[in-house]
Amino acid sequence: MDMSRSARRPRLEDVAERVGMSPASVSMVLSNAPGPSAATRERVLEAAAELGYRPDRTASLLARRRTHLVGVLMELGSAFHAELAADLHEAAEGRGYDVVLSAVTRTRDERRAIETLVDFRCEALVLLGPVAPAAQLADLGRQLPVVVIGRRVTANGVDVVRSADADGVGQVVDHLATLGHRAIAYVDGGRGPIAADRRRGYRTAMRRHGLGGHLQVIGGDHTEAAGTRAAQALLEAGRPLPTAVVAFNDHCALGLLDAFSRAGVGVPADVSVVGYDDSSLSRLAHVNLTTVSQDARRQAEHALAAAVERLDHGRSAAGEVVLAPHLVVRGTTGPPAPGAVAGARAGRA
Numbered sequence: 001m002d003m004s005r006s007a008r009r010p011r012l013e014d015v016a017e018r019v020g021m022s023p024a025s026v027s028m029v030l031s032n033a034p035g036p037s038a039a040t041r042e043r044v045l046e047a048a049a050e051l052g053y054r055p056d057r058t059a060s061l062l063a064r065r066r067t068h069l070v071g072v073l074m075e076l077g078s079a080f081h082a083e084l085a086a087d088l089h090e091a092a093e094g095r096g097y098d099v100v101l102s103a104v105t106r107t108r109d110e111r112r113a114i115e116t117l118v119d120f121r122c123e124a125l126v127l128l129g130p131v132a133p134a135a136q137l138a139d140l141g142r143q144l145p146v147v148v149i150g151r152r153v154t155a156n157g158v159d160v161v162r163s164a165d166a167d168g169v170g171q172v173v174d175h176l177a178t179l180g181h182r183a184i185a186y187v188d189g190g191r192g193p194i195a196a197d198r199r200r201g202y203r204t205a206m207r208r209h210g211l212g213g214h215l216q217v218i219g220g221d222h223t224e225a226a227g228t229r230a231a232q233a234l235l236e237a238g239r240p241l242p243t244a245v246v247a248f249n250d251h252c253a254l255g256l257l258d259a260f261s262r263a264g265v266g267v268p269a270d271v272s273v274v275g276y277d278d279s280s281l282s283r284l285a286h287v288n289l290t291t292v293s294q295d296a297r298r299q300a301e302h303a304l305a306a307a308v309e310r311l312d313h314g315r316s317a318a319g320e321v322v323l324a325p326h327l328v329v330r331g332t333t334g335p336p337a338p339g340a341v342a343g344a345r346a347g348r349a
Contacts, residue, residue: 010051018047024118028143068097070307071117073110073127076103078222079250079279080296081128084149087300088126095308114140124307131192141318145310147303150294152193159306160320163294165194165276166201168325172246172274172292173205175327179335181244181272185216187230187256189248198248198276216242220252227255235263241271243336250275250282250291257287257332268334278328288331295323 012030016023021044029036029044036044047053070092074081085101092099100120102113110132117125124145130137134155140146141157148160169186176184186202189195199217206215218233220226227247234241247253253275260267267273275282278293302321309315 010053012053014051015044015048015053018051019043022112022115022119024115067121067123069100069120069122070097070304071100071102071114071120071122071125073113073117073125073130074101074103075129076105078128079281080277080294083280083296084128084300087297088304091300091304095304097304097308118144123311126303126307129194145307147306149299149303150194152197155318157316157318159303159310159318161299161302161306161323162320163299163323163325165197165325166204168276168292168294168327169198169201169246170205170208171325171327172276172290173202173209175290175329176244176246176272176274176333177205177209177211179272179333181336182211183214183216183240183242184211184244184246185218185234185242187218187220187227187245187247187252189252190219190221190226195248202246214242220248222249222251224251224255224258227252227257228259229255231256231259231263235259235265241265244272244274244333246274246276248276250277250279250289253289253291253332254281254287257289267332270337272333272336274333282328282330290330290333291328292325293328294325298323 012023012026016026019026021040025036026044029041030048070088072085072088074085085099089099100117100122102116104110104113110130114125114127122144124147125140126147126149127137129150130148134153137146137148137153137158138155141155146158148158150162151160152162153160173184184206186199188199202217203215206212218230220230230245230252234245245256247256253273256273257267260271260273265271273289275289275291278291281287282289282291302323306319306321
C-alpha cells in the first residue's frame with residue numbers, strides 16, 4: 001500500500017489516476033458540467049466514492065478567482081500559427097490578460113493539448129485551425145468561451161474569426177490568368193474545412209476564367225513534404241508541366257520551390273508558384289514567394305476582443321468575423337514562357 005497516499009486526504013489527481021483521465025476531465029464530471037458521457041460519469045463517481053474523495057472547499061473558492069489566462073491551441077512547426085501566437089500575446093497584454101500556449105505535435109493530439117489548457121485554468125480558449133468536429137467544439141464552448149481562428153464552423157457558443165479563403169485562392173487564379181496562364185494546377189491541403197474552402201476557391205475561379213478543362217488538383221497536405229511530392233509527381237508524369245502551381249499554404253509552396261530547383265526548373269521562368277498565408281517564410285529574400293495574406297494581426301485582435309467580451313462583459317451570443325484576404329505579389333510569379341504548352345491534361349479535379 002502507498003502509505004503516503006493513505007495518510008493524506010484523497011485529491012482530485014488521485015481520482016484522475018484511478019480512472020486514467022486528466023484532472024480537468026474528472027473535475028468536469030464532479031462539477032456536473034456538460035460534455036462527459038454517462039459511462040464516464042459513472043466511472044468517475046465510482047472511483048471518487050472508493051477513494052473517499054471530498055471536494056476541497058478552500059480549493060473551490062480559489063478556483064473561482066480570475067486567472068486572466070487565455071489558452072491558445074496551435075500546431076507546432078506552423079510558421080503562420082507562430083505569428084498568430086505572437087500577435088495574440090500582444091493583443092492579450094493590451095487587455096490585461098496573459099497567454100498559455102499548448103501545441104499539437106506528432107505525438108500529442110488536439111484533445112490532449114486542449115486538456116492541458118483547461119488544466120492551467122485558462123478562462124477562455126483560442127483555437128488555431130482546430131480539426132475537432134463541430135459538436136465537440138460546441139461542447140467545449142458550453143464550458144468556457146471558445147474562439148476558433150481560421151476555420152469555418154457552426155457550433156453554438158463558439159466565436160469564429162477567419163479569412164475568406166475561397167476568395168483568397170480566387171485572387172491567385174485571377175492574378176495568374178491575367179498573366180496569361182491557362183494550365184494552372186493546385187496542390188490540395190487534404191481533409192478539413194479550411195482545405196475544402198481553398199479547393200472550392202480554385203475550382204470556382206478556374207471555371208470563371210473558362211479554364212474548367214484545365215482543372216488539376218494534386219493530393220497533398222499542409223507540409224513542405226507534400227509540396228515536394230507534388231512537384232515530383234508533375235515532373236515524372238511524362239507530359240508538359242503546368243505553367244503555374246498554386247499551393248495550399250506557404251510550407252507546401254516551399255517544397256515545390258525546392259523540388260523544382262533541384263530538377264533545374266526555373267521559377268517563375270518555367271513555372272510560377274504561389275503559396276498562402278504570407279508567413280515569415282514567404283518574406284525571406286531568397287524565397288520571395290507570391291502568396292495570400294490573411295492579416296494575422298487583425299485576426300488575433302478580433303479573437304481576443306471576442307473572448308474578452310464574453311469574460312468581462314457577459315456577452316453570450318456567438319459571432320463570426322470574416323476578413324478579406326489580399327494577394328501579395330512577389331518574385332515567384334510571372335507570365336508563362338513564350339511557346340509554353342497551355343494544355344497539360346486535366347488531373348484529378
